[in-house]
Amino acid sequence: MNHKIGLMGFGVVGQGYHTIAESHDNDLLPYQIVIKEQNKSRPQNLPFIFNAEKLIDEAEIGIELISDSDAAYKFIRAFLERGKRVITANKKVIAANLPELIALQKQYGGSILYEAAVAASIPVICNLQTQYYGDEILEIKGILNGSSNYILSQIFRHNLSLHDALALAQKEGFAEADPSFDINGSDVASKLTILITHAFNEYHPEASIPFYGIEAIGSEEIDLARTLGLTIKLIASATKTAEGVTAYIFPTFVDSSDAISAIEWEYNCVKIKSKNLGEQFFKGKGAGSLPTGSAVYSDLVKMIAGFKYQYAENIPKETELRPISTILTVTMKTTHGDKLKRYGINEAEIIHTADAAWFVGDITTEFFLANKSAFIGDAISIINIGSSVTAETVKKALIKLKYKEHLLISE
Secondary structure, three states: OOOOEEEEOOOHHHHHHHHHHHHHOHHHOOOEEEOOOOOOOOOOOOOEEOOHHHHHHHOOEEEEOOOOHHHHHHHHHHHHHOOOEEEEOOHHHHHHHHHHHHHHHHHHOOEEEOOHHHHOOOOHHHHHHHOOOOOOEEEEEEEOOHHHHHHHHHHHHHOOOHHHHHHHHHHOOOOOOOOHHHHHOHHHHHHHHHHHHHHHOOOOOHHHOOEOOOOOOOHHHHHHHHHHOOEEEEEEEEEEOOOOEEEEEEEEEEOOOOHHHHOOOOEEEEEEEEOOOEEEEEEEEOOOHHHHHHHHHHHHHHHHOOOOOOOOOOOOOOOOOOOOOOEEEEEEEEOOHHHHHOOOOOHHHEEEOOOOEEEEEEEEHHHHHHHHHHHHHOOOEEEEOOOOOOHHHHHHHHHHHHHHHHHHHHO
16 A cells, blocks of 8 residues: 655655665655755655645655754644644654644644654654553663764773764764764753653653753763773663652763663663563664664554554643752862852862862752853763762772872872
8 A cells, every 4th residue: 555655854864764665665665755955966766856845735644854953843743733644753843842742633633753753773662652551660761862872982992082082973973063962961851851751741841851961071080980990871860759750861970780881882772660560671773874764664654553652631731840859979070179169069078180170979950950051161070970889989089090190290
């Protein structure tokens, strides 16, 4: 049976989806592909057009795979307002507009799937939707950005600087020309917003989630992690408590006993903990043409079979929920102790090493959000200590590093 499928965009992900459809089922190939640049060199035998409105009017199913979020939103909304079905991989559009998109589905009878928007090859949304009946999800955490994970792998495996590791990630196609969202944690925050909606039936806007990226991580943090026998991963975490949902994203020290520590390069992972099943662990590629294109193709097959996401009735109404504040034990590092004192940290709490000043202790996520802009301006590195090590052990390791530095300087 032929399906009138319209594709918007023919970049890396669009080409991945097209390659898979071409090799598996020609009925699932797009009959039209909307592209923007008319003079760009492209395959001559594909049905390219330049009129998005024509595709919106004629296609039965739309697949949106463009980088322009404003245009993507308009395309998705137009399909849903016509009661049609649409697939997207755009996590920013979904995270920013999810209550509205849910309401449009209910109002007009259309539907939207977006598995590729969260963890590329890992079918985490489908899993959350179908495998936890009669159960209660307690926690979801993991690595949700292949670009930043690739960069951290290069830093730890090959002793590259952040700058050089980022350049290599861009060369290999794992990071954009403007990598800001990948390395500052914003990309992960969009994905965590989506996961919280499906795991806990609550919508928490991206801006409400405390997140911090890897930009300020330097050689000192790497040396500290190695001294402790740990690695550093950018980890997203959301937990259901009696008071509400806690959620945050920080670079985190991880012990080798934790399965997350073994996730390298462009791979993602997701841990889901529930009452009945305990902990389940999923690993898969989080970037690339075929991994992400495969998620799009799978959404298309499921959509044609009648699969739809189910949402809690309250989500379109409750759009201003925020994660509750929680306490994190962290390291904060900057170039000079005076910068730390601006945040109420006493001199007695500061550990000075050769080129840095450190604080090791507790902060709340509420305190973090209130001071985030200042932390960024002061180029303060923040790492969540997590459960792999105690604050006292970290302090002792810093003092040990300080002593080693002193010996090297003396020599």
